[in-house]
Amino acid sequence: MTRIEQGEPGGSDWQGIVNGEPMRLHVRASQRLLSLLREELGLTGVKASCGIGRCGACTVLVDERPVNACLAMAYQCAGKRITTIEGLADGEGKGELHPIQRAFIEEGGFQCGYCTPGMTLAVKALLDEHPTPTREQTLQALSGNLCRCTGYGGILRAVERCASDSRLPDG
Amino acid sequence: MRLNRQTAQGRWHRRPDGKAKTTGELAYLTDLTAPGMLYGKVLRSAYSHARLLAIRTERAERLPGVHAVITHRDVPGLNRFGIVQPDQPVLCEDLVRYVGDAITAVAAESVELATYALTLIEVEYEPLPVLDSPEAALAEDAPLLHPEGNVLHRTSYARGDAEAAFDECVHIVEQTYRTPRQMHGYMETEGGLFSYDADGRLVVRAATQHGYKDRMQLARILAIPEERIRVVSSPIGGSFGGKDELNVQPYGALLTMRTGRPVRLHNSRRESVIAGLKRHPMRVRMKTGIDAEGRLLAHEVEIVADTGAYATLGAPVLNFATEHAMGPYRIPHVSVQGRSVYTNNGVSGEFRGFGGNQVIFALEGQMDRLAALAGIEPWELRRRNLRAAADPGPMGQTIAPTDGAILVWRSAARSRLEARSSVPAEQAGDPPWLRRGIGSAIAMHGSGLGYGIPDPGGGRLSLTGEGQLEAAFSFEEFGQGIVATLEIMMLELFGCDAADLSIVLGDTDKAPHSGSSTASRSTTIAYQTLRELQPRLTEAMLTVAAAACGAPQETLATGPGGIWLRPPGSEPRRLLSYRELAERAARSERPLRFETAIHFPVTPDPVMGAHFLYTCTAVTVEVEVNTLTGAVTVQSQQHAVAAGKVVNPMGYIGQIEGGASMALGFALMEDAEMEGGRYATENLDTYLLPGVADTPATLEIDAIEELAPDDPYGPRGIGEVGSVALAPAIAAAVRDAMGPGVWVAELPIRRETLIRRFAPSEEGTR
Secondary structure: OEEOOOOOOOEEEEEEEEOOEEEEEEEEOOOEHHHHHHHHOOOOOOOOOOOOOOOOOOEEEEOOEEEEOOOOEOHHHOOOEEEOHHHHHHHOOOOOOOHHHHHHHHHOOOOOOOOHHHHHHHHHHHHHHOOOOOHHHHHHHHOOOOOOOOOOHHHHHHHHHHHHHHHOOOO | OEOOHHHHHHHOOOOOOHHHHHOOOOOOHHHOOOOOOEEEEEEEOOOOOEEEEEEEOHHHHHOOOEEEEEOHHHOOOOOEEOOOOOOEEOOOOOEEOOOOOEEEEEEEOOHHHHHHHHHOOEEEEEEOOOOOOHHHHHOOOOOOOOOOOOEEEEEEEEEOOHHHHHHHOOEEEEEEEEOOOOEOOOOOOOEEEEEEOOOOOEEEEEOOOOHHHHHHHHHHHHOOOHHHEEEEOOOOOOOOOOOOOOOOHHHHHHHHHHHOOOEEEEOOHHHHHHHOOEOOOEEEEEEEEEOOOOOEEEEEEEEEEEEEOOOOOHHHHHHHHHHHOOOOEOOOEEEEEEEEEEOOOOOEOOOOOOOHHHHHHHHHHHHHHHHHHHOOOHHHHHHHHEOOOOOOOOOOOOOOOOOHHHHHHHHHHHHHHHHHHHHHHHHHOOOOOEEEEEEEEEEEEEEOOOOOOOOEEEEEEEEOOOOOEEEEEOOOOOOOOHHHHHHHHHHHHHOOOHHHEEEEEOEOOOOOOOOOOOOOOHHHHHHHHHHHHHHHHHHHHHHHHHHHHOOOHHHEEEEOOEEEEOOOOOOOEEEEEHHHHHHHHHHOOOOOEEEEEEEOOOOOOOOOOOOOEEEEEEEEEEEEEEOOOOOEEEEEEEEEEEOOOOOOHHHHHHHHHHHHHHHHHHHHOOOOOEEOOEEOOOOOOOOOOOOHHHOOOEEEEEEEOOOOOOOOOOOOOOOOHHHOOHHHHHHHHHHHHHOOOOOOOEOOOOHHHHHHHHHHHHOOOO
């Protein structure tokens, strides 16, 4: 278990599972999940952008559901399983990418890449629920994640690639 | 060529930064930290126009954990910045001219402390009248925002005698168009890390589109030699022109100099909106006339741009708008007058399209109105007036010959036919409140900085000691994919593997001057630089290899992993690896390292700002208008683009799709409205960027690769051209859907405007 000591008063003991690893931390009462992940744990794949839950750059999975880490309070996520982009490929072989990451690379689903971690996790949540989503389901699931570079074409093609791979008999 | 993954086949190339970006491993400059790091924050003005009577920082300075509070008194050099003319205060002395004006900056041990410290700083203001529009700033009794007056820049271009020629016109259209204050909306807000290296040099790691220019400007502000500053400016989470000007760099640098400690700044979205650049809102009045055959005779244009409080690139943007106000058309009599006006609004500056988007919207609106007036099919009217390959440029200057205009016109003509045949069938199944329409627009777009502006570039090619073929350019990678385009060019030139390559970007210590990553210029600069340097490096490498192996040099070639022997009539085999070659070369006196300085191709004719290389585009869209909600949905888009060879199909598609998405926002939803010099919208909850649901169901790209015979300039940049012609196409399609009498003259096309203007006429008919 990773333990990070913090002497600050006014906070509380926080336990949770981050990218598969049990964590015990001291969190401030006012601390957002974004700050806990980015600043305390150095998981800078979690991006900060609008700070008000509109752009989705900070999207992480909390118990497999997509959450804006800039809005969620750290204490609200105590006892939960949190997955950031750094943990997405954990189930794959060493050095391997998750199929969604491969699809983004293959189809050009990113340019500057700043929205990509959040977008990728939003796609993960979508495909967990709907392995072969309809266009409507995809549009709804990704509407909380803004991308200013791609115009979403490459992202939608990446989702389609994942879906068609899962349609294969041995997919 | 219909460009997509299937047609690209083997040319489809995965970006080299894909793994780092999709895994979150990539450290952006705002992700960096350093031991002992402090956090910087900037206090910006509470007023959009005021005299500063007093700035009291004592309370903030006394706050434990605050290490520095700086004001204008702490700027050792020039307390101004600006790419062309430095007129924006780093820290204001006695006057603030907009709400983004910086007054003090603080370094503290946490972001929260720094933010709190800002609240302890007392600033006394004497509010002054706010000039919240160009009209107010141009009024005779308006206070002067700058010593030279309220007009930053004027343009004037004329040929023939437009005024007299209107007498010859059979049809004349006069209309005023307005365009919004669009926000770049890059996902990564401005920021970075500032520190000293072991040699006591200042290291600036912050986003920009021209690292060397930042270094020059910072040296001027800090009063230290440029060589004492290293600027690391890549990778970047989006820019679109918005980070070309200095943003947080002066504050980070000054706070680091003051405290001797590393300092990080990272703008909140609100700070980014308030202080950041926007696209110039423009009011464009056009009066355009045709003869009985539909030939353009006279064209009169008046452009008024709201450039905001400071200059930055307001003047070049107006030059660009002036040049592009004639489009790809032959017009004998032209008069264009432009003014870029200082106001107390947010600063307008560089933004993808660079002033072209606004005037192309206006000009294409004129063409559609004239077509309706004359009873000529609108696309046919354009054909009658289209430029020919050898025609001069829009301001009569010599340009590289291009028949791109007619090629994209033809492509769009086919798209229009297809849409015209499919729309009625689709319409038949629609409920009565939905209307469909199609529209098209055409444009030409110049690349490079234009005549009269130094536009140097260059780069370095070398075999490193580790045996890597290294291409070094000072360009920044902000998403556009220059890293992939360079990799593809290198693979083709050397026939090597991607693993043999090293691409070095965005670091003034590691790459020579390539100029700015702007103006659709990087691809051209990269192509020309590599074309010059590759034969020199290859020749030098083969000389070393031939000496080392005793093989005739003419039987040797670069290839995967190293130097290959290709004897006639027998199997090629690898003679030595690049690493071995590098070791051999290290023993000789001759470094395998070549650098060159070139200049972006420029017109020989002395027409200020005029361009030499042009790309052309024509866009056709099909829209659906909901007459109950006023919502405009773009169902399909076809983009024809004539920009030479497609080097990087994935990047090309991405730039056109991404540029189109940005143009969709410009057309339908984006406007950073200001009221009394204050932003009415400060974040992405009220400033709406296109989301995934706004993506058209189909977007097709026809990439036209033919260039004029023997064209030596190589592939053209396509970073901007995808964003310039969509808005007028949408405006035309909305009109087509809504019927006669409904013309769009203002962007964005607001739902409430559509409902207000059109819904009442529906009453009783449905």
